[in-house]
Amino acid sequence: MYGALWRLMPGPWPVKLLLSLVLVILVVVVCFLWLFPAIAPYMPFNGNSVQSGLPFPGPVTSVI
Amino acid sequence: MKWLRWGVRALGEVLITVSLFLFLFLAWQLWWTDVTATRAQAVTIHTLEKGFGPAGTPQPRVADPQAILTKVPFGQAFAIMRIPRFGTDYAIPVLQGTDSENLTQGIAHYSGTAFPGQVGNFAVAGHRTTYGKPFANIDLLQSGDTIVVETKTNYVVYTVDSHVIVTPDQVAVIAPVPLHPGVQPKQAWLTMTSCHPRFSATQRYVVFAKLVRSIPRARGLPASYMAVPAGTVG
Numbered sequence: 493m494y495g496a497l498w499r500l501m502p503g504p505w506p507v508k509l510l511l512s513l514v515l516v517i518l519v520v521v522v523c524f525l526w527l528f529p530a531i532a533p534y535m536p537f538n539g540n541s542v543q544s545g546l547p548f549p550g551p552v553t554s555v556i
Numbered sequence: 557m558k559w560l561r562w563g564v565r566a567l568g569e570v571l572i573t574v575s576l577f578l579f580l581f582l583a584w585q586l587w588w589t590d591v592t593a594t595r596a597q598a599v600t601i602h603t604l605e606k607g608f609g610p611a612g613t614p615q616p617r618v619a620d621p622q623a624i625l626t627k628v629p630f631g632q633a634f635a636i637m638r639i640p641r642f643g644t645d646y647a648i649p650v651l652q653g654t655d656s657e658n659l660t661q662g663i664a665h666y667s668g669t670a671f672p673g674q675v676g677n678f679a680v681a682g683h684r685t686t687y688g689k690p691f692a693n694i695d696l697l698q699s700g701d702t703i704v705v706e707t708k709t710n711y712v713v714y715t716v717d718s719h720v721i722v723t724p725d726q727v728a729v730i731a732p733v734p735l736h737p738g739v740q741p742k743q744a745w746l747t748m749t750s751c752h753p754r755f756s757a758t759q760r761y762v763v764f765a766k767l768v769r770s771i772p773r774a775r776g777l778p779a780s781y782m783a784v785p786a787g788t789v790g
Binding site: 528 | 570585589
């Protein structure tokens with residue numbers, strides 16, 4: 493996979509290296525800004541409130 | 557043989573990639589969310605302070621200051637929590653409603669529970685780790701510690717009473733009289749809930765505090781309340 497990517501990139505090796513760096517940065521940015529924030533709520537270690545849904549009404553979503 | 561070699565190599569590359577993504581996710585969760593949340597919360601504090609006006613600002617007389625608070629829309633920051641035990645510069649916005657989005661932006665107030673200073677239970681939740689981790693050191697709070705909740709009209713001063721560690725379904729901790737659901741409240745409580753143990757969500761660390769007094773903003777907050785208690789580490 494990585495070998496194929498390297499062969500697919502055009503130019504001499506410095507250009508390939510630069511391109512790889514750009515790709516890596518792109519992947520990190522996409523993960524940090526979109527992917528991780530989207531999956532974080534499903535992680536099992538992020539709870540800190542108590543809830544059962546019974547004694548209290550759900551969140552007040554409308555402006556009174 | 558050639559195919560087997562290819563397969564092993566592909567599997568290896570996939571596993572390496574997965575591990576890199578896991579490490580990247582850890583870095584994001586444990587470090588980057590703190591960076592961005594701390595920055596965003598500082599902006600919220602600045603906006604709130606500007607909206608509240610400087611200490612001692614005479615406020616227009618309102619018959620019932622709490623009535624204004626009960627109209628706070630979901631997701632809006634309406635108070636600043638200060639805990640001298642966590643440092644004199646500790647100031648975290650309190651937002652209305654406890655969904656995961658609000659919890660990334662500060663301390664979240666359980667909808668339907670009392671507002672600061674009201675008789676009943678002003679119940680809030682905060683992250684123990686990640687997203688600015690406002691309640692990172694909740695386990696260091698000792699009975700007698702001061703907690704100040706600053707609203708547009710008042711400085712509401714509480715002192716820590718006790719703590720319990722419960723399972724996440726124990727909603728009795730945020731009852732109007734903490735741990736005694738159904739009982740008519742006679743005094744004002746503050747309840748703070750957070751993850752326990754750290755980096756886990758299997759339990760909740762819960763701190764109860766009692767109202768000491770509510771000081772009108774115009775009078776200012778006596779400096780003694782913001783004194784860092786003895787024995788504070790870090």
